[in-house]
Amino acid sequence: MIRLYNTLTGKKEEFVPVTPGVMHMYACGVTVYDYSHVGHARGAVAFDVIQRYFRRRGYQVKYVRNFTDVDDKIINRAKEEGISPAAVAKKYIDAYQEDMKRLGVDRADVEPLATDHIREMIDVIKRLVEKGLAYPLNGDVYFRVKNFPEYGKLSKRNLDDMMAGARVEVDARKEYPLDFALWKASKPGEPAWDSPWGPGRPGWHIECTAMGFKHLGETFDIHAGGKDLIFPHHENEIAQSEGSSGKRFVNYWLHNGFVNINQEKMSKSLGNFFTIRDILDKYDAEIVRLFLLSTHYRSPIDFSDANLKDARAGLDRFYTMKEGVRNFLAGKKVPAVKPEEVIEAADRPLYEKIQNFGQTFEEAMDDDFNTALAIGILYDLVRDVNKYLAEIDQKNVQAAILLLTAARDAFDDVSRTLGIFLREPEEWFQGARLGESKVTLSVEQIERYIHERNEARARKDWAEADRIRKVLDEAGVALFDRAGGTVWKPK
RNA sequence: GGCGGCGUAGCCAAGUGGCUAAGGCAGAGGUCUGCAAAACCUUCAUUCAGCGGUUCAAAUCCGCUCGCCGCCUCCA
Numbered sequence: 001m002i003r004l005y006n007t008l009t010g011k012k013e014e015f016v017p018v019t020p021g022v023m024h025m026y027a028c029g030v031t032v033y034d035y036s037h038v039g040h041a042r043g044a045v046a047f048d049v050i051q052r053y054f055r056r057r058g059y060q061v062k063y064v065r066n067f068t069d070v071d072d073k074i075i076n077r078a079k080e081e082g083i084s085p086a087a088v089a090k091k092y093i094d095a096y097q098e099d100m101k102r103l104g105v106d107r108a109d110v111e112p113l114a115t116d117h118i119r120e121m122i123d124v125i126k127r128l129v130e131k132g133l134a135y136p137l138n139g140d141v142y143f144r145v146k147n148f149p150e151y152g153k154l155s156k157r158n159l160d161d162m163m164a165g166a167r168v169e170v171d172a173r174k175e176y177p178l179d180f181a182l183w184k185a186s187k188p189g190e191p192a193w194d195s196p197w198g199p200g201r202p203g204w205h206i207e208c209t210a211m212g213f214k215h216l217g218e219t220f221d222i223h224a225g226g227k228d229l230i231f232p233h234h235e236n237e238i239a240q241s242e243g244s245s246g247k248r249f250v251n252y253w254l255h256n257g258f259v260n261i262n263q264e265k266m267s268k269s270l271g272n273f274f275t276i277r278d279i280l281d282k283y284d285a286e287i288v289r290l291f292l293l294s295t296h297y298r299s300p301i302d303f304s305d306a307n308l309k310d311a312r313a314g315l316d317r318f319y320t321m322k323e324g325v326r327n328f329l330a331g332k333k334v335p336a337v338k339p340e341e342v343i344e345a346a347d348r349p350l351y352e353k354i355q356n357f358g359q360t361f362e363e364a365m366d367d368d369f370n371t372a373l374a375i376g377i378l379y380d381l382v383r384d385v386n387k388y389l390a391e392i393d394q395k396n397v398q399a400a401i402l403l404l405t406a407a408r409d410a411f412d413d414v415s416r417t418l419g420i421f422l423r424e425p426e427e428w429f430q431g432a433r434l435g436e437s438k439v440t441l442s443v444e445q446i447e448r449y450i451h452e453r454n455e456a457r458a459r460k461d462w463a464e465a466d467r468i469r470k471v472l473d474e475a476g477v478a479l480f481d482r483a484g485g486t487v488w489k490p491k
Numbered sequence: 492g493g494c495g496g497c498g499u500a501g502c503c504a505a506g507u508g509g510c511u512a513a514g515g516c517a518g519a520g521g522u523c524u525g526c527a528a529a530a531c532c533u534u535c536a537u538u539c540a541g542c543g544g545u546u547c548a549a550a551u552c553c554g555c556u557c558g559c560c561g562c563c564u565c566c567a
Contacts, residue, residue, distance in 0.1 A: 043567040161493045162563065226567030267566060310503060310516050320529065373505050376514035390531050462525055480528050
């Protein structure tokens with residue numbers, strides 16, 4: 001049973017799908033006028049794991065994540081760059097897809113563009129006008145907030161509170177200050193579509209209503225986005241959607257916490273942001289992904305060098321274990337014996353723990369997708385496996401093969417759901433880690449040094465062996481003398 | 492001003508009524524190693540911002556105080 005925190009009710013609730021066995025989810029994507037920053041990455045990664053998790057739990061998932069490709073900021077950017085708004089959108093959609101691919105975020109099942117749904121938006125607006133929930137005004141159309149009594153139910157504020165706190169000058173033409181635009185008359189030179197109210201373009205909120213309706217239906221299970229979208233975006237979506245359909249729009253609202261820099265929200269307006277690509281030039285994508293998943297998705301997460309380095313150390317630890325298991329199992333066949341016949345009593349609890357690991361993982365994830373807890377129990381098992389490996393010489397070989405094969409499979413299984421720990425150890429140490437390290441020698445040079453050092457070691461010339469170790473150390477290379485030979489890793 | 496959230500060890504971070512407060516990083520000691528690293532073992536919060544209250548029982552519920560943050564304007 002999956003329990004999830006619903007912003008609408010302020011509580012964790014049991015997930016009950018609209019259609020048994022099916023999960024329909026809509027996540028607000030990005031407005032494509034610039035490169036995406038790490039804050040965008042957080043939501044994308046969090047909801048990626050959530051949709052993966054529903055699939056793991058057997059749901060037939062339809063996941064929709066849109067692109068907002070018509071907007072003031074896009075128009076401004078187009079003017080700045082001297083290209084069309086459509087070209088701006090295309091450029092940053094491509095960039096976004098590239099960033100997401102690097103972060104291991106799956107493509108959504110549907111990735112709709114606002115501009116492909118103008119017809120549907122106009123239909124919704126027409127319905128709202130017919131029902132008295134919207135009114136045209138000089139080519140614009142506004143939502144009539146006062147006629148939607150439940151306005152404020154998501155963000156938990158009432159109209160008076162909002163009026164009192166209004167920080168923006170209101171357009172005096174509007175019937176009521178909180179009425180918001182569904183449709184905007186276009187100015188000359190701006191993108192425009194024909195409508196019953198004259199040429200114009202959609203307001204921001206209406207696209208999600210139209211695309212949600214079209215791809216997921218008038219009532220669907222989950223709508224997700226960043227906490228900053230609760231008001232006004234999602235509040236307005238509810239008003240438009242429920243106002244026009246007369247039905248409950250969304251059953252569960254999920255909102256991710258912010259990425260902070262020094263306790264402050266990362267945002268464009270504060271200027272304290274890093275683009276995803278900037279960060280991926282400095283840190284391997286898997287580090288960033290693990291970092292983001294190490295904190296519960298609703299909590300704020302502080303983006304800092306120290307925290308990313310923690311994540312890197314965690315990956316080192318995991319891949320070291322994976323390497324140990326893989327090396328032991330290499331070339332060994334799984335024996336056709338029953339585990340209970342060969343695994344000694346002292347190791348039975350560990351074997352059971354491994355067997356139940358998928359279930360333990362699901363208990364963590366069932367509780368509002370607690371990836372932080374899930375990663376915690378995963379490290380717990382890493383230690384157990386390392387301990388077993390340290391004592392492997394005293395183990396029955398058949399027992400060891402069975403137990404470590406089970407461990408490997410258990411890790412692979414949860415890794416696929418989290419989208420981390422999926423590489424081979426070499427890819428991590430000699431690929432990703434080398435790529436971001438400051439190693440100043442070529443692989444060939446390193447290997448030549450190792451060869452020389454091993455010759456020195458063979459003749460017990462420890463001084464020379466240590467000298468070479470030091471040379472490599474200064475070049476950013478760490479050496480490890482293992483039973484099977486010397487291996488190296490970037491420091 | 493309105494509304495909402497947060498404050499757990501040196502750092503990161505789970506835990507929201509009841510077994511010894513997960514896990515990681517860093518630190519200390521040890522095993523192993525020619526040296527080293529990794530790994531393993533031991534150690535590392537009688538205590539959960541502070542003060543009161545409810546309860547047989549609270550980090551977990553309630554109240555107040557302090558500190559921090561977010562939304563109310565585009566924002567993931």
